[in-house]
Amino acid sequence: MAVVRRDIHYPADQCIKCTICVEHCPVIKVTDKFLGPKQVGPDFQRFRSENDDPHDVSVDYCTGCRICDVVCPSGVNISELNIRSKIAVREKEGIPIRDTLLSHAYMFGQIASFTAPAANAFLKFRPFRWLSDKMLHLEKSLRYPFYQRESFEKWIRSYTFKSERKVAYFYGCFTNYNDPSVGKAVVKVLEKNGIQAVFPRQECCGLPLLGNGNVREARKLARRNLAGLLSAVDDGYDIIYSSTSCGMMIRDDYITYLDLYEAEPLFDRMKEVSEYLWELHEKNELNTDFIEVPMTMAYHIPCHLRSLGIGFPAINLMNLIPGLTVRELGTYCCGMAGTYGFKSDKYEITRAIGQELARQLAKTDGIYAASDCEACRMQIENMSTKKAVHPIKALLWAYGIEPVGGV
């Protein structure tokens, strides 16, 4: 019988205090501000009750990478204990304006992509950055993601491909406002396989809100997403996603943290885009009419891909492409961790964790580095001279839809 690891009420008493989670925690190796997953999670859990003080100051430094869950040999849901504790602290003490702003990035997306490139110039404007660091503690030396004038949403209107075979696509805010080229690549790769993408009504998945402790608003967004996604499932479609964090939020966290049990039917239907394509390949249905893509591609595994428990399908897919050499970097958390890296009190931690990624990237040939997560891709570009791409781009090039390096 399978042991279901992610039973949300799995008792912290399963912890045997082995400290394997501490060994693999990216934060504890670079700062003593975080007490570590074992102490903040199962150790403190014994002192927590519903009406009690959450007993926690250091939990704010948890990046939420969830590697502790992955490595725990006793099946303790450590990160869940940490995230719940973070929520409890925030509910008691309130959420700082800075974190509220960061977790509502999707709202700025609508305005910023409408006003890009003016918005981009403004985000690059030094006095603005200095001021936002001083007033809001938003790190001034970090590059903000650029906003695109044509959002993916807008581009979809010109999408005309029709097929009997359809799949629903949850693209997420980053693809929508900051990097529509990922969405376009997904759609075009599907088209090469005779599959039409349909787009259920969607908004931000809510993970930034959950990560900053705002369950109430996360639930609001989740409900709106569920309406669209569940009706897609009713229509008989699988749902693919190209952002591993969005996928994890919808597939797992809607139930775990937001208690939205109506999300249950999504579990079997939600597929990461490479997972979906690899399953096609396993059924001999993937178009493998590839041209040669002669290059070395570094590949960084996002933490949330590890915790999705679907293996590393992007590596398998890229390995099908003739001429392409995939170098998995062996790196764990990149340090960016979504909105975490934008906070000036966390910036040094983010940089320090990212050093390992930087070292490995510097050692690897080629000018491209792939990763399925947008925050990891930002960090790759922060920490190296490599151009960061979603792995779907390798397929885009292999099908000859765009020249190698094109978007």
Added chain:
Amino acid sequence: MNYDVVVIGAGLSGLMAAVAAASKKKRVLVVARGMGIITIFTGSIDVFGYWPIDEAKPLTSPLSGIQRLVRKDPEHPYTKVGIDAIKKGIGAFVEAAGKGGVQYVGDLSGNILIPTAVGTVKPTCLVSSSMAGGDMKSERNVLICGFSGLKDFYPDYMAHNISTFEMEGLKLPRFRARTLNVDVGDRTSGLNCLTLAGRLEDQGLLRAMTEEVYGHLRTGERVAFPAVLGIRNSRDIHKKVEQACGVPIFETPTLPPSVPGYRLYKSLEDTLREMGVHMLIGYDVYNPKTFGRRIGEISIAMGKREKRVSGRAFILATGGLVGKGITGSYDRLKESIFDLPVAAPKKRTDWFRKRLFDPAGHPINRAGIVVDDHLRPINKKGEPVYDNLLACGTQLFGFDALREKSGGGVAVSSGYKAGVEASRM
């Protein structure tokens, strides 16, 4: 997913099995529900410290001890593995760890006596180069340096205990302790070794530490540190501190979280990745599909998303009672994935001896899976339960790793042998 060899378990024996199978050009998957004990152990490989089990004097040579053992004890894992595979396994381990950046010293012909953080001396066979200077056969006196604020290492405690420690035929050098006051950060919560090791990769801090140590040094001493001298750059850091102090230095293993364990894990992980081995951590393994005496497939899942994995050979390296490779009810033990028979004393009252530190060890610690000379688990009739299933590591029947100080050697050599056997299937 389809592989030649599927290794279940990511501890020392599982990783060694993967190294051995991959070096025979096999497609290998390592799948485990979590990380093995490898990240939290001392990083030194005990091969054979005491034998017969209640002997108080450590063996001078693990190899000659094993040679005598295999003539006397047909059930011991070393007898099943065989001396040739033990030698090759140890060699393969040193090479694999070295490729990933951790240099091991020592060999089967001699035990090294190293001091522990609680002030005892233990025999071990292979130590990382950072610990080699701790050999107690050297008469050089020792200055033990601890760090103020480090919660897991107390130099005075270690020095005091070791001054009262007795071992037949061993004359220990003199130990004295100093607690360094170098500012290693916030001391209110107590620093652990891993965090400190990360901090000491900072050049400025390392320099400040070295200067303070130098100030405490007396002529003719060597310096002991807790094992915190860097995580990924530890060899460079070791060299730098040694040069600056002008005397030999060495690391002493500490309580978990263990830095040498983490270094070893990372080095083996790097080596396996270079060899093209796939690793999936965080997955439960269950529901094996068998055809007569062959295992065809297993299910793996993190949470509810199940994947099927097929393989030509399967290696079980899931650990013993602590690692949950063997689980139990009140009076019966069972293997957790394939429900293999587990040999243990019948009655629970026979599991333990009366005294906790009985020199003969507790019978429950010898419980485990009985295997044949190919390391295939066997049933009561002595036949292999499955033709393509092998077992290795802590879960094997017939040895007491704690008393004999043989856990690392059994893990490395049986893992290696299982990998070689699997690649022939």
